[in-house]
Amino acid sequence: MIDAHLTALAETALAxxxxxKPAIEAAAxxxxxxxxxxxxxxxxxxxxxxxxxxxxxxxxxxxxxGDRPGLPAVALVCDGAILTACANDYSYDYVFARQVEAxxxxxxxxxxxxxxGTSPSVVKALEAARARxxxxxxxxxxxxxxxxxxxDHGLVVPSAETAHVQEITLAVLHLLCAPLxx
Numbered sequence: 752m753i754d755a756h757l758t759a760l761a762e763t764a765l766a767x768x769x770x771x772k773p774a775i776e777a778a779a780x781x782x783x784x785x786x787x788x789x790x791x792x793x794x795x796x797x798x799x800x801x802x803x804x805x806x807x808x809x810x811x812x813x814x815x816x817g818d819r820p821g822l823p824a825v826a827l828v829c830d831g832a833i834l835t836a837c838a839n840d841y842s843y844d845y846v847f848a849r850q851v852e853a854x855x856x857x858x859x860x861x862x863x864x865x866x867x868g869t870s871p872s873v874v875k876a877l878e879a880a881r882a883r884x885x886x887x888x889x890x891x892x893x894x895x896x897x898x899x900x901x902x903d904h905g906l907v908v909p910s911a912e913t914a915h916v917q918e919i920t921l922a923v924l925h926l927l928c929a930p931l932x933x
Contacts, residue, residue, distance in 0.1 A: 760918055766909040767919050775926050778888050778904040783930045785860045785886060786811075791823035793855055793885075795847040795876055796864030799917050801828040803864050807924045815928040822931060825854060827876075847876035857884030862927075863902075866916040868895010877902055890923055892916035 782792055792811065794804035804826045811824035827850045828834070837846045851861060861880035865873045868891030877887050887902040889895065892911055899905025908919040 756914070759912070760915055763908070763910045763912075763915045763919055764922070767922075770909050771906055771923070774904060774906045775923055778906055779927045779930050781886050781888065781904060782860050782862075782927050785858055786822050786931060788858055789823075790856065790858040790860065791825060791854075792860040792862050793825050793827055793851060793880075794862040794864070795827040795850075796873060797870055799913075800864035800866065800920070801826075803917070803920055803924060804828050804862070806921070807862065807927070810924070810928045811931065815925065815932045817932050819932060827851070827854075844871040844875050847872050848879040851876050851879040851883070851885065855880055855883050855885045858886070860886045860888060863887070863889045864891075864920060865889065865895060866892050866913045866920075868892065868898040874898065890920050 785792065794807045796804050805828060808824040808826040811822040813821065827847050833850060834846050837849050841849070855861065861877060863873045863877050868889060877889060880887050888904040888906065889899045889902045890906045890908070891899050892908045894911050896907045899907050906923055908916045910916055910919070
């Protein structure tokens with residue numbers, strides 16, 4: 752089991768290096784350009800992707816590898832009052848979109864994480880971002896490839912295996928941070 756998982760992960764990582772490199776570079780440049788222009792990144796996702804959104808925001812606000820001033824990023828998954836009020840008063844489908852409407856400004860980046868790429872709450876937030884002139888990035892697996900093609904930057908991990916999509920997503924998030932620490 753251990754050997755099989757790690758072997759499959761290594762194979763997915765090698766496939767991602769070839770298939771995703773230009774998309775990762777373009778998305779990293781978009782995040783860096785937004786930060787340099789004084790804009791922020793709004794990161795969001797559900798379940799494991801929610802924790803990865805928090806991780807990404809922490810890497811920008813606190814640090815990735817080196818000491819540098821904090822950079823503007825917000826994980827839209829952290830405020831229980833906002834999430835539950837929206838889910839109760841509207842629908843869970845709008846928990847991120849409402850926050851994008853409230854917090855997002857033209858030139859910001861909406862960083863959506865979804866292993867399936869089809870979560871209604873993630874898609875609606877990307878739609879809200881696009882309507883406001885916010886750069887849209889979706890990191891997903893192969894099941895979300897069609898959805899990824901709709902946004903400014905669609906990063907498709909070459910796997911349908913949720914665990915491997917999550918593992919490669921973490922590497923992608925670190926690669927999005929790297930130019931900001933350079």
